[in-house]
Amino acid sequence: MTSVTMTVNGKAVTRDIEPRMLLSTFLREELGLTGTHVGCDTSQCGCCVVHVDGDSVKSCTALAVQFDGASVTTIEGLGQNGTLHPMQEAFRENHGLQCGFCTTGMIMSSVDLVKKAKEQGITIDEHYVREGLEGNICRCTGYHNIVKAVIAGAQAM
Amino acid sequence: MATNGIGSSVKRKEDLRFITGSGRYTDDIQLPHQAYACFVRSPHAHATIGSIDRSAAEAMPGVLGVFTGEDVAADGLGGLICGWMVKSKDGSPMKAGPHPILAHGKVRYVGDHVAVVVAETLQQARDAAEAVIVDYGVLPAAVDVAKTHDSGIEIHTDIPNNLVYDWEIGDKAATDAAFANAKHVTRVELINNRLVPNAMEPRAALGHYDAGMDAYTLYTTSQNPHVARLVISAFVGIAPEHKLTVIAPDVGGGFGSKIFIYAEECVCLWASKKVRRPVKWTADRTEAFLSDAHGRDHVSVAEMAMDENGQFLALRVNTKANMGAYLSTFSSCIPTYLYATLLAGQYKTPAIYCDVQAYYTNTAPVDAYRGAGRPEATYLLETLVEECAKDMQLDPAEIRRRNFIPKDAFPYQTPVALQYDTGDYEPCLDKALELADYAGFPERRRQSEAKGKLRGIGFSAYIEACGIAPSAVIGSLGAGVGLWESAKVRFSHTGKVQVLTGTHSHGQGHETTFAQLVASKLGVAYEDVDVIHGDTSKTTVGMGTYGSRSLAVGGEALVKACDKVIAKGKKIAAHLLEASEQDIVFQDGNFSVAGTDRSKSIGEIVFAALVPHNYPPGLEPGMEETAYYDPANFTYPSGVYICELEVDPDSGVVEIQKFTAVDDFGNVINPMIVEGQVHGGLAQGIGQALLENAVYDESGQLISASYMDYTMPRADDLPSFVVHTTAGTACTHNSLGVKGCGEAGAIGSPPAVMNAVADAIGTRISMPATPEKVWRALQKTQLAQAAE
Numbered sequence: 001m002t003s004v005t006m007t008v009n010g011k012a013v014t015r016d017i018e019p020r021m022l023l024s025t026f027l028r029e030e031l032g033l034t035g036t037h038v039g040c041d042t043s044q045c046g047c048c049v050v051h052v053d054g055d056s057v058k059s060c061t062a063l064a065v066q067f068d069g070a071s072v073t074t075i076e077g078l079g080q081n082g083t084l085h086p087m088q089e090a091f092r093e094n095h096g097l098q099c100g101f102c103t104t105g106m107i108m109s110s111v112d113l114v115k116k117a118k119e120q121g122i123t124i125d126e127h128y129v130r131e132g133l134e135g136n137i138c139r140c141t142g143y144h145n146i147v148k149a150v151i152a153g154a155q156a157m
Numbered sequence: 158m159a160t161n162g163i164g165s166s167v168k169r170k171e172d173l174r175f176i177t178g179s180g181r182y183t184d185d186i187q188l189p190h191q192a193y194a195c196f197v198r199s200p201h202a203h204a205t206i207g208s209i210d211r212s213a214a215e216a217m218p219g220v221l222g223v224f225t226g227e228d229v230a231a232d233g234l235g236g237l238i239c240g241w242m243v244k245s246k247d248g249s250p251m252k253a254g255p256h257p258i259l260a261h262g263k264v265r266y267v268g269d270h271v272a273v274v275v276a277e278t279l280q281q282a283r284d285a286a287e288a289v290i291v292d293y294g295v296l297p298a299a300v301d302v303a304k305t306h307d308s309g310i311e312i313h314t315d316i317p318n319n320l321v322y323d324w325e326i327g328d329k330a331a332t333d334a335a336f337a338n339a340k341h342v343t344r345v346e347l348i349n350n351r352l353v354p355n356a357m358e359p360r361a362a363l364g365h366y367d368a369g370m371d372a373y374t375l376y377t378t379s380q381n382p383h384v385a386r387l388v389i390s391a392f393v394g395i396a397p398e399h400k401l402t403v404i405a406p407d408v409g410g411g412f413g414s415k416i417f418i419y420a421e422e423c424v425c426l427w428a429s430k431k432v433r434r435p436v437k438w439t440a441d442r443t444e445a446f447l448s449d450a451h452g453r454d455h456v457s458v459a460e461m462a463m464d465e466n467g468q469f470l471a472l473r474v475n476t477k478a479n480m481g482a483y484l485s486t487f488s489s490c491i492p493t494y495l496y497a498t499l500l501a502g503q504y505k506t507p508a509i510y511c512d513v514q515a516y517y518t519n520t521a522p523v524d525a526y527r528g529a530g531r532p533e534a535t536y537l538l539e540t541l542v543e544e545c546a547k548d549m550q551l552d553p554a555e556i557r558r559r560n561f562i563p564k565d566a567f568p569y570q571t572p573v574a575l576q577y578d579t580g581d582y583e584p585c586l587d588k589a590l591e592l593a594d595y596a597g598f599p600e601r602r603r604q605s606e607a608k609g610k611l612r613g614i615g616f617s618a619y620i621e622a623c624g625i626a627p628s629a630v631i632g633s634l635g636a637g638v639g640l641w642e643s644a645k646v647r648f649s650h651t652g653k654v655q656v657l658t659g660t661h662s663h664g665q666g667h668e669t670t671f672a673q674l675v676a677s678k679l680g681v682a683y684e685d686v687d688v689i690h691g692d693t694s695k696t697t698v699g700m701g702t703y704g705s706r707s708l709a710v711g712g713e714a715l716v717k718a719c720d721k722v723i724a725k726g727k728k729i730a731a732h733l734l735e736a737s738e739q740d741i742v743f744q745d746g747n748f749s750v751a752g753t754d755r756s757k758s759i760g761e762i763v764f765a766a767l768v769p770h771n772y773p774p775g776l777e778p779g780m781e782e783t784a785y786y787d788p789a790n791f792t793y794p795s796g797v798y799i800c801e802l803e804v805d806p807d808s809g810v811v812e813i814q815k816f817t818a819v820d821d822f823g824n825v826i827n828p829m830i831v832e833g834q835v836h837g838g839l840a841q842g843i844g845q846a847l848l849e850n851a852v853y854d855e856s857g858q859l860i861s862a863s864y865m866d867y868t869m870p871r872a873d874d875l876p877s878f879v880v881h882t883t884a885g886t887a888c889t890h891n892s893l894g895v896k897g898c899g900e901a902g903a904i905g906s907p908p909a910v911m912n913a914v915a916d917a918i919g920t921r922i923s924m925p926a927t928p929e930k931v932w933r934a935l936q937k938t939q940l941a942q943a944a945e
Contacts, residue, residue: 075177
């Protein structure tokens with residue numbers, strides 16, 4: 001067993017874990033943060049995306065011990081003080097979700113995508129969003145309303 | 158119209174929990190002292206099982222038990238069943254081999270369940286599963302549906318040629334006669350590629366045996382928990398039905414694949430009693446690829462007989478359908494009653510004959526996947542129609558228009574059993590032509606050519622049979638269950654409403670649509686209606702969600718329950734208002750004495766029913782009404798889809814430029830949700846046409862068993878869609894006038910895409926139209942042209 005300490009959604013946590021434990025398992029099983037989903041185990045689908053020190057990371061193919069000392073934000077920590085993040089609100093307003101399973105990872109990826117675009121002065125249009133979300137698979141929506149949601153969320157961010 | 162009422166695009170009630178990560182999917186549930194299961198799966202497509210040595214696994218840390226098919230047999234359990242009896246041409250029943258929940262004596266596909274290890278942690282279960290030693294006697298495998306008949310390989314004992322059934326529909330003599338007299342015959346050979354449904358939430362199960370209560374609870378990723386309860390109790394025999402609760406909590410997509418009863422959920426429930434601990438299993442994605450029921454996989458020949466004007470005279474079809482290694486829950490009806498009955502499409506073809514041979518192969522079971530038979534019928538028919546247009550030198554829109562069933566011919570009896578209650582096909586075609594700017598296509602094609610690109614346009618006019626299903630009809634066709642739906646509407650003292658439905662929502666937004674419906678019918682606030690589904694201990698009975706049935710059948714049951722509430726309310730109002738029951742009218746949530754200003758709100762009536770101090774003598778207190786609805790017919794959504802795309806001849810890459818979908822769904826409760834359903838269906842249909850393919854090699858290994866190998870549609874593979882839902886024709890046999898919308902996109906889109914590809918490259922290729930396939934087809938064409 002190995003001790004790992006990180007800040008998750010603003011709170012310091014320490015756990016003794018098996019070194020082979022994935023970050024997604026750590027969040028879901030050790031911390032009960034089940035909003036992070038596992039859809040493929042191979043970094044392909046993006047259901048498990050969280051933010052580590054401000055960057056999006058696919059937590060199903062990263063070991064928890066890699067992130068000792070890091071600051072992790074999950075979907076549960078995205079909203080502040082009980083209000084929704086503008087991207088969460090945009091997904092609801094634009095019917096950017098159906099079954100909800102990919103949604104949490106999709107929102108986490110979208111927030112990072114928009115943040116990076118704004119930092120780099122990139123125009124957030126349909127092409128940019130579609131290319132940028134290539135690492136997140138949704139089987140329900142056909143992406144049509146997700147793209148609308150991300151563009152709307154970007155404007156509100 | 159109220160802002161939350163019928164016809165309004167209300168934002169979904171369920172979204173808050175999903176966007177905040179508070180959804181509760183099966184794998185999110187943790188029971189005290191829960192243990193974990195890992196399945197030992199066959200690495201071979203076909204093999205005998207000799208000895209299974211579990212001693213090393215049993216001795217490993219944390220292992221609570223290792224169980225095999227021998228243990229299942231020793232406990233006297235039954236197997237999984239196929240609930241639809243299809244008969245062959247000669248009247249003989251289909252041949253269903255045994256389907257044990259853990260393989261016994263033999264494995265029949267890669268991924269077949271051989272043993273289960275239950276341990277304290279998932280890692281311990283996985284480690285120990287690797288230590289289970291199975292002595293396999295490898296046998297040759299039959300994989301290709303076109304070759305299994307003559308392979309000499311026996312997959313199930315005493316099922317010759319691996320033939321499940323040889324079935325037919327339609328008038329063969331009349332069809333053959335029409336062909337004999339036809340001026341022209343167009344023929345196509347088609348493969349409908351095998352797909353893996355790929356709901357983003359992998360299947361999962363958590364079984365719990367409560368020894369104190371001698372009761373079982375199964376949490377599972379199901380589209381129909383009540384049918385799971387029925388099969389697990391009545392056929393597998395793990396628990397009596399009254400001692401078994403099945404809960405399908407939030408379910409992350411289904412698309413058909415979660416209709417069926419699977420081995421793993423049965424094993425978790427059974428093993429829970431053996432180890433006296435809750436037992437959880439969650440598929441990883443490769444397990445899902447290997448063991449979820451797959452979809453499609455047909456090989457067909459289709460011919461259309463025409464007169465000199467391109468009028469369809471007769472359609473003749475032969476299809477070979479791959480059923481996989483075992484018959485899954487509804488598999489037998491997919492390539493028969495949900496396929497060949499749709500071959501009339503939107504056309505008045507007077508004679509149709511289809512025969513279908515269904516075969517076992519050493520591959521995963523094949524069953525319903527979004528559309529289930531109807532996409533296969535539509536792909537076949539709409540490919541053939543487009544080829545007919547080409548052969549007759551007719552515009553593809555014109556040949557369709559020429560053969561449409563005219564508006565005044567409804568109700569229309571097709572030659573393949575179904576009677577379409579209503580439809581009007583030309584307005585959808587006209588609207589699609591307008592939205593797609595068909596008139597401007599030649600100019601756009603010239604512009605593409607100037608850039609060195611090949612541009613194509615393709616059509617598809619689909620019909621589907623939804624609202625599954627009228628019980629008497631399907632019963633006469635071999636179904637083992639009735640497909641009615643149940644609903645309950647119950648009020649509390651404060652006028653709040655709980656709605657219980659036997660349908661299940663796994664992305665469709667029932668919590669919203671059904672609340673809109675009940676709020677509208679009863680005149681209560683939308684916010685005061687809560688929809689409950691997916692728990693057999695709450696909703697007594699139900700038949701689940703598939704076949705675009707939830708609103709057309711489950712919604713109509715809700716209407717009937719609301720009608721009962723109103724009828725009882727009138728009795729109470731008559732008493733309170735000292736009027737005759739016949740004089741009470743109900744409107745907008747108020748019971749009034751006709752022609753007066755005397756009225757009582759539904760809240761007051763409900764309060765009187767629950768605090769019956771002043772109440773009609775002899776009337777039962779309470780306000781809780783249950784209704785069942787069994788539809789009189791299927792519903793028949795229809796539409797016209799047009800795909801326009803560009804091909805890069807240097808790379809073979811296909812890029813969809815515009816996809817136009819015009820659908821007649823009858824009346825619509827929530828247009829936002831309906832359009833979302835179309836978008837998702839389109840993505841799956843376009844995925845089938847351009848990207849997705851489940852590939853087994855000759856030895857029966859699934860070589861597309863991860864997202865690195867199976868190409869899922871991603872955001873940058875698709876355009877935004879042009880979706881238009883017409884008011885169209887309301888269903889004539891349910892009071893809501895609704896038809897269903899969940900499968901249309903996946904049914905209508907593949908032929909539109911493939912017709913456009915054929916139009917662009919001048920030759921027809923099979924799905925999926927990958928860059929390699931397109932490029933090779935173009936090279937072949939160019940070589941042929943150079944040789945001329």
